[in-house]
Amino acid sequence: MPPRHRAQPAGNQAAVPASPAAAPASAVAPNTAVPSAASHTTKAASATSATGPVGLSRPSAKITGNDAQSILAGVWRNYVDGTEQRVKLLDTFMAFLVVVGVLQFVYCIVGGNYPFNAFLSGFSATVGQFVLTASLRIQTNPENKAEFGSISHERAFADYVFGSLILHFFCVNFIN
Numbered sequence: 001m002p003p004r005h006r007a008q009p010a011g012n013q014a015a016v017p018a019s020p021a022a023a024p025a026s027a028v029a030p031n032t033a034v035p036s037a038a039s040h041t042t043k044a045a046s047a048t049s050a051t052g053p054v055g056l057s058r059p060s061a062k063i064t065g066n067d068a069q070s071i072l073a074g075v076w077r078n079y080v081d082g083t084e085q086r087v088k089l090l091d092t093f094m095a096f097l098v099v100v101g102v103l104q105f106v107y108c109i110v111g112g113n114y115p116f117n118a119f120l121s122g123f124s125a126t127v128g129q130f131v132l133t134a135s136l137r138i139q140t141n142p143e144n145k146a147e148f149g150s151i152s153h154e155r156a157f158a159d160y161v162f163g164s165l166i167l168h169f170f171c172v173n174f175i176n
Contacts, residue, residue, distance in 0.1 A: 090137040094130055101126040118175050125171040129164065136160040 083091075104123050113119045139148045139156040148156070 084142060087137060087141055090133055094133050097126055097130040121171045121174040125168060128167040132160055132163045
């Protein structure tokens with residue numbers, strides 16, 4: 001239990017400074033409240049805007065399942081309508097590579113990784129092929145024409161094939 005403070009006589013009040021916030025806590029009479037720095041307001045802090053106090057935003061409405069479904073349906077519709085067939089094909093191959101990589105990793109955990117160099121080689125080939133395909137997708141996407149205008153689609157594909165051959169050469173040699 002905290003110790004109780006005795007009320008000081010009125011004659012002792014003169015020793016307390018005029019501003020309790022400027023005085024140390026030990027110099028303030030026990031029955032005098034010391035305001036904290038958080039209780040002082042300024043014009044900037046008390047200003048308001050049309051949406052509420054400045055710096056504070058109102059809580060947004062909770063997204064329901066129907067809203068999330070409509071958002072996902074809109075994203076899918078924009079992807080299907082606005083993406084070229086060539087880019088969709090590359091995206092499908094990249095999704096396949098992700099599935100293969102996950103299956104290899106799960107097999108390594110569940111079934112064991114006895115020839116560990118074989119697991120590393122197969123997983124490295126999958127990840128490397130994904131990276132090369134992502135590079136091909138970026139270079140051949142019509143939306144990136146400004147960045148890769150000097151590189152033709154044929155040149156990008158030739159670089160992709162060359163990189164894939166080198167990648168798989170190293171992966172096959174790593175297996176032993």
